[in-house]
Amino acid sequence: MIKKKIEDRDLQEHLASLPEDGREVFLLHNDLIRVTAIQATNLINQMRENHELGLLETYVLGQAYLAAGLLSATVKGNDRIQLNIECGGPIGGVFVEAWAVGAVRGYLKHNPIPLQRQLTSLDLNELYGPGFLSVSKLLEGHKTPFTGQTMMAYGDLAKDLALYYQQSEQTPSLFVLSIHFDTAGQVTGSGALFLQAMPGCEDAVLSQLEQTAGRLASLGSFLSEGKPVSEYVQEQFASLGVRHLAHQPLGFSCPCSREQYTRYLQQLNQEDQADILENGPFPLELVCVNCNTHYQYEKFELASLLSKAGGGRL
Template sequence: MQDYLVRGVASDGSFRIFAARTTNTVEEARIRHNCWPVATAALGRTMTAALLMGANLKGEDILSIRVLGDGPLGAVLVTANAKGQVRGYVQEPQIHLPSTPEGKLPVGAAVGKGHLHITRDLGLKEPFTGSVELVSGEIAEDIAHYLTTSEQTPSAVSLGVLVDTDNSVLAAGGLWLQLLPGTSDEVLDILERNLSQLPHLSSLIKDGKTPEDIIQRVTQDIEIKILESMPVGFSCQCSRERLENLLIGIGKEEVSAMLEEEGQAEINCHFCAEQYHFNKEDLQEILKRIDQKQA
């Protein structure tokens, strides 16, 4: 079943709402990085959040989320764009912690204390970065805290990743409700009531509920308009050509050392774990290109 995201708005303009199913996207990330369950949950939630926020971008804009905690997971880094493409990785994908007393994956404990950084590259001279302290390390609360305090956008965020006994992703998805200026108390009361009755996102998606179904439950008794439905998925912009340019950029001395010491080079992309091999002839050709560039 294709992953996709739906964007809607209240008919009176009082809020925006976004919902996404990301099961296949998170499963691809898990396979690429060989993640164990707690890392899958942390990375999957962050990727889903990036897709939801990325739906507010335009053109070639890029959004990056960095979760930098002091827990055993290390850093979680994700980027997404306006086209529904996302990629990401977790620094320590193979860690295990006991489940919480409620039987949930201990994402907060794995992330630890630290900071959340969100960068929007809107094609201007300098990207804009906002930062907040992590509230819980559970990702959804931290994103909502960031949006409310750093961007003055009161928001409700729900993110879920359900991992099966074989470590595969059974269900993943998310919801973002963004309040806009002038929301009436009546609308707020209805939204709060509906959100309080909403089951876990991953349970809804596991049961076959669509992003439209989720939006309908949250906005019950409020008139809304669905603006857009778009496919989302894991996508990395790395390529052999880009890495060749990277090798050219590090200079003759470094490439010569690779050639003399190893006779080859192996470069892995952090974001997608794709491996690129450069043999002796490749490195010799890159050295020629460096000489031509410097001539």
């Protein structure tokens, strides 16, 4: 993966002043509520830069990145989790995956998102249209993923994820996905929360939590001021008793590489290799859909690589 440089100097300085991105886990109310909180302003800005996204596209894909960053706390080791949305509206769909170690990558299926008219709000219900949300866990040592799916009832990723957990895992949950834009359209603060009821959590506790959640201050705005997400959780949920459990780094990262794509080309059959060498186009460009890294090969370079693999001829 090649990370594109963020050119805006004011944004560079702002991002440098923020705490590092990361994922924090807490327990509330005598360990009856689990809270996963992430700080991800740098992650969202790097995602935007790599994928060359406009404001709307940043908002849509950014929410999915935040959600995947939260869900990755439900797996461990080398396991990863995938969030896939297939929908009939202009968004078309979203695919994002995140590893337990905190790496997140993924893409919009329509970039840019085709609009019939100018937006008057960031209500995404019409832009998603009818669709399905799937969550898959890819666990080390298992050949097939564990996948659950639900119909998108709200066209709101946070609400639809909460519905998924209620239906698929019978776990009352709440998601907050927050991206704060300044007046210039730059993302200056971004973070998310995932609240889950633990076994034995009574209805009265859930009601109290829902009331507290309804009064939450904007997380993205809070983080844009340079404060850590742990401080936000301590402040907003002080009445419920907060106990910190764990910290994990978080970042936009993709395991793709030039070597990986070179092996792919060398493993093509000889007819396909010969066709590429004869017809190009050159430079040949292969693009990783998950991080939008472009890998280019000149004709003389590709001929040499394929020759070494026993395929094409110099």
